[in-house]
Amino acid sequence: MKLWGGRFTKPTNELVDEYTASISFDQKLAQYDIQGSLAHVEMLAACEIIPAEDAETIKKGLISVAAKIEAGEAELTEANEDIHMNVEKLLIDEVGAVGGKLHTGRSRNDQVALDMRLYLRDSLVTLVELLSNLQGALLTQAKANLDTILPGYTHLQRAQPVLFAHHMMAYVSMFERDVERLCDSFKRVNRSPLGAGALAGTTFPIDRHYVADKLNFDGVVENSLDAVSDRDFVVEFLSNASLTIMHLSRLSEELVQWSSAEFKFVELDDAFCTGSSMMPQKKNPDVAELVRGKTGRVYGNLIGMLTTLKGLPIAYNKDMQEDKEGMFDTMETLKGALALFAPMIETMEVKKDNMYAAVAEDFSNATDLADYLVNKDLPFREAHAVVGQVVLHCIQENIYLLDLSMDDFKGFSSLIDEDIYDVLSPEAVVNARDVVGGTAKNRVQEQITQADQRLETS
Numbered sequence: 001m002k003l004w005g006g007r008f009t010k011p012t013n014e015l016v017d018e019y020t021a022s023i024s025f026d027q028k029l030a031q032y033d034i035q036g037s038l039a040h041v042e043m044l045a046a047c048e049i050i051p052a053e054d055a056e057t058i059k060k061g062l063i064s065v066a067a068k069i070e071a072g073e074a075e076l077t078e079a080n081e082d083i084h085m086n087v088e089k090l091l092i093d094e095v096g097a098v099g100g101k102l103h104t105g106r107s108r109n110d111q112v113a114l115d116m117r118l119y120l121r122d123s124l125v126t127l128v129e130l131l132s133n134l135q136g137a138l139l140t141q142a143k144a145n146l147d148t149i150l151p152g153y154t155h156l157q158r159a160q161p162v163l164f165a166h167h168m169m170a171y172v173s174m175f176e177r178d179v180e181r182l183c184d185s186f187k188r189v190n191r192s193p194l195g196a197g198a199l200a201g202t203t204f205p206i207d208r209h210y211v212a213d214k215l216n217f218d219g220v221v222e223n224s225l226d227a228v229s230d231r232d233f234v235v236e237f238l239s240n241a242s243l244t245i246m247h248l249s250r251l252s253e254e255l256v257q258w259s260s261a262e263f264k265f266v267e268l269d270d271a272f273c274t275g276s277s278m279m280p281q282k283k284n285p286d287v288a289e290l291v292r293g294k295t296g297r298v299y300g301n302l303i304g305m306l307t308t309l310k311g312l313p314i315a316y317n318k319d320m321q322e323d324k325e326g327m328f329d330t331m332e333t334l335k336g337a338l339a340l341f342a343p344m345i346e347t348m349e350v351k352k353d354n355m356y357a358a359v360a361e362d363f364s365n366a367t368d369l370a371d372y373l374v375n376k377d378l379p380f381r382e383a384h385a386v387v388g389q390v391v392l393h394c395i396q397e398n399i400y401l402l403d404l405s406m407d408d409f410k411g412f413s414s415l416i417d418e419d420i421y422d423v424l425s426p427e428a429v430v431n432a433r434d435v436v437g438g439t440a441k442n443r444v445q446e447q448i449t450q451a452d453q454r455l456e457t458s
């Protein structure tokens, strides 16, 4: 007999049981479901809705059910549909009919919203920790590479040299905003929907704030219809997760490029790469590729959830059971990616000489020659044209700016003097960008110091 079987005259079709059940995936919520029930039953006793000794019996029963589920000793069945009814059934098996008092003044609709919030609340804390670890790894690489110069690119064409530390710190900044977004979303997650009942509240004199306090929520989701029917906190998480994995995916793409024979800028540690079943020489950056690939699935979960919610009338609709798998999948995917990225970045070998060679064999100091002429009072547009001519000449001669003699330079502009050779060296070019947030060594050091302080105090 189903917990809700009273008004039915026939058993449920087996395919319906199978199709509508969520137990295969929502058992992930078991511990949160029981945590919520413990708070609820305590409140029922405190408000004198059920006798204190019944509440005690139910609490003991719930704790024993929790232990059995944890140990894999409890039988969770599709016939009992979801984690909420499975737990209630196990409780009644454990303590008898008194277990049936647990669901007084409560619906699965407010219960499932509560479980989702409890799960997300815990998981957000873990995500922030993982993001901080990754920031720590990027900072370690930044500190070790304050003198490492590589070409900075636009359009994937060499543009202007930058410090590798500066490049690492760009990602530290992106992940900092990701942390901020998760922390900000926490306050909207951290509200209790319990007490909303099925949709309209309950006739029992419950104390919603008692339960909220017990469960360490900041307060309640006030409107009962809103409390059971919105999943904007799930969408917000999926959206924040999408931004984070987008950042990871861009970093992945750079690692894939940098570890190719064409770039040879980094070598990922063997422990974070895989080989080929056929080609003995291969060492593939699979982790980075897979994170880049999984980004599609994470975006898909966001669009899926938004689309599920889009046409739903208030309040609960069974469609909303579709809120879970995408959320769990995104959470696992993101946690997995972050847990791997921190040690992969930390152990990555940075090939400073190859980076430097790429800077030397290129025209990424051309802007500095133009700026030099501007400092000699030539209008920038004219300086740009002169340097364009110089670059063209060098390309034809198969040489670079620093290969030009003083006479060559004078041939293009009499404003150029001996000091040009100092101005055009990679170190000088980098250090000339001495503005807030620029790539000059002292400015990058500033960013590192600030990031260190933020990470320490968080």
Ligand code: ARG
Binding pocket: 022, 026, 082, 083, 084, 108, 109, 112, 316, 318, 320, 321, 322
């Ligand atoms: N398994 C359901 C879900 O995840 C729980 C809520 C069901 N409520 C209902 N009235 N059928 O959404």
